[in-house]
Amino acid sequence: MNLFELTSVLAVSGLAIGFLGSLTGLGGGFIVVPLLVLGFGVDIRYAIGASLVTVIATSSGAAAAYVRDGYANIRIAMFLEIGTTAGALLGTSLALALPKQVIGGLFGIVLLHASWMNVRRKSESKASEGGSAVAAYFGMDGAYPSAAGLVSYQAHRVPVCFGLMTVAGVLSGLLGIGSxxxxxxxxxxxxxxxxxxxxxxxxxxxxxxxxxxxxxxxxRGYIDPGLAMPVVPGVLAGAFLGARLLPRVETRRLRVLFAAVIACAAGEMIYNGVAGKF
Amino acid sequence: MTAIGYRKAGMERALGRLLRAGVLAALALVLPGACLYLAGHGWERPDYHTFRGEPAELRRIASVLRQAMSLHGQGLIQLGVLLLIATPVARVASSAYAFARQGDRLYVAITLAVLGVLAYSLLGSR
Incomplete structure (x- = not known):
C-alpha cells in the first residue's frame, strides 16, 4: 500500500473514529491503536503517537459545541484534571521503562474490562438523592439541556471519582490513550x-x-506527520458531526456496538502481547 | 439569569471559540502540508512496521518551526499537530483568566495547578 492509499483509508477511518469518540466520550484512541497495529502492521509506538493526536483532535473538535450547549461541566472537568494530568505524568514515565509486549497486553486487558463494564451498564442516569457537601463546596452541580428543557443534576462521591481519575491519567500516560x-x-x-x-x-x-x-x-519521535496528516482532518470532521448529533442521539445502541468493537480488539491485543508479535 | 450566570455563559462561549480557533488553525497547516507531502511522496511505500523514531528536526519545536517556514510538507503537518496539542493547554490557561474575572479564587487555584502540571510535563520532558 502506498502513502496515498494509506492516507485515504486512514482519513475515512478517522471520520468514523472522531464521530464515535465524540459521541461516547471515549476519544477514539482505543480504536486507533488496534486499527494501526492490527490492520496496518504499524509499530505500536507510532500507533500510540497517532492515537494521542486522535484523542486531542476528538476532544477539541467536539468540546467547542459541548461547552457552548451546556453538556460539558467545566468545573467538574477542571477539578478532576488535577488528578488526570498528574496521573498522566506518572504513567508516561512508566511507559518508557516498560517493554512493548507488556504495554500491548495491558492495553488488551483494559479494553476487555472496559467492554464488559460497558455491556453491564444499566440505567441512563440516577435520580439525584441529595447532593454532596464536597460538590457543593466546589460548585459542581449544574443543569443540562434535554427535550423537556433544562434538567438540573448534582455530583456525588467526589473524592472517589478524583481517585479514579488519577488512575485514568496513569493509564492514558502509559498507553497513549485518553482513557x-x-x-x-x-x-x-x-x-x-x-x-x-x-x-x-x-x-x-x-x-x-x-x-x-x-x-x-x-x-521520543513517536508522533509521525505521515500518520497525523490523514488522522487530524478526518477525526476533526467526525468530531464536529458527532457533537452536532449528541443532543438527538439514542446512546444505548451505540454503547453496545462500541462494546463489541473494543472486545474484539482486546482479544487480538492480548494475543499479540502474549505471542510477542508487536 | 443572574450577573454571574451571564458571565459563566460568556466564559463557555469564549472557551468554545478558543477551541474552534485552535483546531481550525491546526487544520489550516495540516491540509496544505499534506498536499505538499503527498505530491512528493504519495507513491512511495511507507514503512511503519519497524520503529525508527522521527528525525531530529521533527522532534523539537524550534526545528519544526524552521521546517514549516521553509514550506516543508512534513514540517507544516508537524506544526499543525503542535498547534493541536497546544489547544487544550491554551484552553486551561484561558480558563484561569475567566475564573479570575468571575472572582472565583478557588477555581483559579485549581486551574493554575493543572496548568503547572501541564507545563512541567511539556517543558521538562526530555
Missing part, C-alpha cells in the same frame, strides 16, 4: 451525572490528559 472509558464510567456510575453530561465532560477532559503526555512522545 475516556474510565472517565465516562467514573462520571456516570460514581458521580451519578446524566450520561450525556458524563460523555461530554469526559470528552472535554481527555484532550488535556493527552496533552500532558504529548511532550515526551514528541521528543
Amino acid at each position: 475516556g472509558i474510565v472517565k465516562v464510567l467514573a462520571l456516570d456510575q460514581v458521580m451519578g451525572l446524566p450520561f450525556k453530561v458524563s460523555t461530554a465532560t469526559s470528552n472535554f477532559m481527555i484532550g488535556v490528559t493527552a496533552a500532558a503526555g504529548a511532550g515526551v512522545y514528541l521528543s
Whole structure:
C-alpha cells in the first residue's frame, strides 16, 4: 500500500473514529491503536503517537459545541484534571521503562474490562438523592439541556471519582490513550451525572490528559506527520458531526456496538502481547 | 439569569471559540502540508512496521518551526499537530483568566495547578 492509499483509508477511518469518540466520550484512541497495529502492521509506538493526536483532535473538535450547549461541566472537568494530568505524568514515565509486549497486553486487558463494564451498564442516569457537601463546596452541580428543557443534576462521591481519575491519567500516560472509558464510567456510575453530561465532560477532559503526555512522545519521535496528516482532518470532521448529533442521539445502541468493537480488539491485543508479535 | 450566570455563559462561549480557533488553525497547516507531502511522496511505500523514531528536526519545536517556514510538507503537518496539542493547554490557561474575572479564587487555584502540571510535563520532558 502506498502513502496515498494509506492516507485515504486512514482519513475515512478517522471520520468514523472522531464521530464515535465524540459521541461516547471515549476519544477514539482505543480504536486507533488496534486499527494501526492490527490492520496496518504499524509499530505500536507510532500507533500510540497517532492515537494521542486522535484523542486531542476528538476532544477539541467536539468540546467547542459541548461547552457552548451546556453538556460539558467545566468545573467538574477542571477539578478532576488535577488528578488526570498528574496521573498522566506518572504513567508516561512508566511507559518508557516498560517493554512493548507488556504495554500491548495491558492495553488488551483494559479494553476487555472496559467492554464488559460497558455491556453491564444499566440505567441512563440516577435520580439525584441529595447532593454532596464536597460538590457543593466546589460548585459542581449544574443543569443540562434535554427535550423537556433544562434538567438540573448534582455530583456525588467526589473524592472517589478524583481517585479514579488519577488512575485514568496513569493509564492514558502509559498507553497513549485518553482513557475516556474510565472517565465516562467514573462520571456516570460514581458521580451519578446524566450520561450525556458524563460523555461530554469526559470528552472535554481527555484532550488535556493527552496533552500532558504529548511532550515526551514528541521528543521520543513517536508522533509521525505521515500518520497525523490523514488522522487530524478526518477525526476533526467526525468530531464536529458527532457533537452536532449528541443532543438527538439514542446512546444505548451505540454503547453496545462500541462494546463489541473494543472486545474484539482486546482479544487480538492480548494475543499479540502474549505471542510477542508487536 | 443572574450577573454571574451571564458571565459563566460568556466564559463557555469564549472557551468554545478558543477551541474552534485552535483546531481550525491546526487544520489550516495540516491540509496544505499534506498536499505538499503527498505530491512528493504519495507513491512511495511507507514503512511503519519497524520503529525508527522521527528525525531530529521533527522532534523539537524550534526545528519544526524552521521546517514549516521553509514550506516543508512534513514540517507544516508537524506544526499543525503542535498547534493541536497546544489547544487544550491554551484552553486551561484561558480558563484561569475567566475564573479570575468571575472572582472565583478557588477555581483559579485549581486551574493554575493543572496548568503547572501541564507545563512541567511539556517543558521538562526530555
